[in-house]
Amino acid sequence: MDEFLNFIKSGKLAPLKSWGTKWSLWPVHLVTACCGAELAHAFACGYDGERIGALNYGIARQTNLIIVEGAITRKMARVLKITWEQMPDPKFVIVMGACGLNGGVFWNGYNLVRPSEVVPVDFFIPGCPPTPEALLRGIRQLQKKLETGEAESSAYFYDLRLEKGKPPRRLPGVPKKISAAPSIVVNRPRKVDWAFGGELCEKLKVLRVESVAITGKNRIALKVSADKLREVAIELKKMGFDHVKSVNVVDVPGENKFIVEYHISSYSSKELMPVILNVFAEVPRNEAKIDSLSDLFPSADYMEREMQDFFGISFKGNPWKGKFLLAPDTPEFPLRKEFKLQEEIYVGD
Ligand code: SF4
CATH class of the missing domain: 3.40.50.12280 (Rossmann fold)
Known part of the structure; x- marks a missing residue:
């Protein structure tokens, strides 16, 4: 043979x-x-x-x-x-x-x-x-x-693609260190010519928010305390903001906090449709809990689950428990800053 x-x-x-x-x-x-x-x-x-x-x-x-x-x-x-x-x-x-x-x-x-x-x-x-x-x-x-x-x-x-005589370029390797205290700015105010935005900010200030700032044309950032997030969301819904576009989390280990942000907008109000509100709250890293908005805005549900998987933040009221997107054996909370990039061989012979 x-x-x-x-x-x-x-x-x-x-x-x-x-x-x-x-x-x-x-x-x-x-x-x-x-x-x-x-x-x-x-x-x-x-x-x-x-x-x-x-x-x-x-x-x-x-x-x-x-x-x-x-x-x-x-x-x-x-x-x-x-x-x-x-x-x-x-x-x-x-x-x-x-x-x-x-x-x-x-x-x-x-x-x-x-x-x-x-x-x-x-x-x-x-x-x-x-x-x-x-x-x-x-x-x-x-x-x-x-x-x-x-x-x-x-x-x-x-x-x-290289010029003759020059040494070949090297691809960058994986960085081994990440800054412990990266500088994070989430609501830098900007001056823009947006009259409707000015009027809207005045209405939003009445809500129980910590600060309101126009961060760009059609963009407004609202800082709220974590325990007021739900109340503010209910008021926003009454105003005509009817859906969450995305839920994100920023890990700031240097200040021992997570910033949880919801991008909220409207499909039903023509006036509000172009506006995106960045509603954000801070929660301590060692007690990462915040109220879920999934019952008010169903589109938040999936993304809250994602953030729970990736950062280990508990969204109180979101029925999901356990890992949603990641494989069961994935090490916990891969988007936290202290997560160690693994050098293991992922698939054996
Ligand atoms: S998989 Fe998508 S992002 Fe990656 S190289 Fe291809 S087109 Fe680009």
Whole structure:
């Protein structure tokens, strides 16, 4: 049997086998992020990637190429590894996009894994997102490698952009230290020509808020104490503010506090529709609790759960308990400043 396999691999039939593999690339469907839209573009009618011998297919056991389409999170890394293990040999990997290379726009993200830490990568295609042409070029490079055993590496593409004689640039590494006391400004007042904003601020001052400031055209920041947040939200609802656009938290360990902020706006009042209120309150880090606004503004529910997962803040009244978005074994509160970026290998052999 071994003799037979060796004959196929390196005997007279080897060139025929390489030729066949070259024109039979079957990328498995593994859409991990927005780069997937460019992959769809590359294989749709305009570019028709199929004409160069690659056809996307849905089942790992009958495919021989993974095109990693952008960011890989820790959760997704397991899927990538399982997919890879199911595929028959010979198999290949192309990684698209800045995210897959070194984090891209999510660089230094607590939950990001480089695909090259999980599976052996044949080619990286730079860009955010890479163009369909770049992806097809990457596939052509893989085909060239299959046929001749050699190909221009993706590092070669990289060098092309450098001026001659200059040393190659290095990608930044992950910072090991984060400032203990970063400077945080959430409501810097700005002077803007906005008469309606001035009138609105006068009305808002009547509510039990600590401060009101115009921070930009159509933007007003309201500082409230944590125990008054709910009362203020009820009054805002009566005024016509009817939904929460986002819930965010800023961790300020140097001052032992979290800043919890709700962006509140209106769909029902034409006048208030362009206005976004940044209603924020501070809570101590060692007793991170605040009233939930999810019963007043249902759109806040999901985002409060997120903040609970990521920062460990308890939103009193929100029925959700336990982890919502993160995998059960994720270390707690990954967006807190003291969270240690892990250097572990996330997926074992
Ligand atoms: S490289 Fe850009 S387009 Fe691709 S997954 Fe990352 S953010 Fe999305």
